[in-house]
Amino acid sequence: MKNDELFHRLHSDGLLLLANCWDGGSARVAASAGAVALATSSAAVAWAHGYADGSHLPVELLLQTARGIGRVCGLPLTVDIEDGYGDDPVAVGALVRQLVEAGVVGVNIEDGNGSVELLCEKIAAARAAARAVDVHLYLNVRTDVYLRGLAPAGDRVAETLRRAALYRQAGASGLFVPGLAAEDEIAAVAQGAGLPLNVMALPSLPAPARLRELGVRRLSAGSAIGEATWSQVRRSVDEFLATGKVSPGALGYGAINALMVA
Incomplete structure (x- = not known):
């Protein structure tokens, strides 16, 4: 089975856990731990190259990252x-085509504070770009209704479903839907969206088994593994500068x- 079809199938039943990586080394670690698929974190990729998250990373470095993981x-x-x-939706489509040609079978694209209508144009352009090279791209669309508070608390389910x-x-x-955590709201979105639901790991989130019961099909670590990694780097540097040793x-x-052996 081709990877694009396999990736779609992984969302059809059960719960797909994605431990987001940011380069070839972190991808090898995730694979060695038993990951069945890989996802990047935009924040972790940007930080690995010394850039802030938020579309500051040069596109060529994004492409290099995808090729390096592949x-x-x-x-x-x-x-x-x-x-x-x-x-520019045309430019988004061109980027997606380059990623697909590098072996990528899925992308995340988000609305943030931007226009819903513009994002729809980008989605259509990305879909057309992948179809042109005969790849069944998994287009995972992120809405920041919860993460950015784009609607009052009582209206967030309805606004999420409208966008969906x-x-x-x-x-x-x-x-x-990052930020979605309450069980009743998770169930409502999962039942009403008409799309496999992806949530982001949060301390307040129900356990994976419960998420699956609620209808969630994908759980992402997001930037959490990258944050933990950089926190440990800082602790180790602080320790070394203070003591000349590293635990x-x-x-x-x-x-x-051994994990890095080709």
């Missing part, structure tokens, strides 16, 4: 393209190096 791992890969790195209907009509494969981690040189 070089070391054959698992289905989906890439976070934030808002598409621009407002428009995104589905434009060509979305899935709906990503060993759970994996030593040999174990880490």
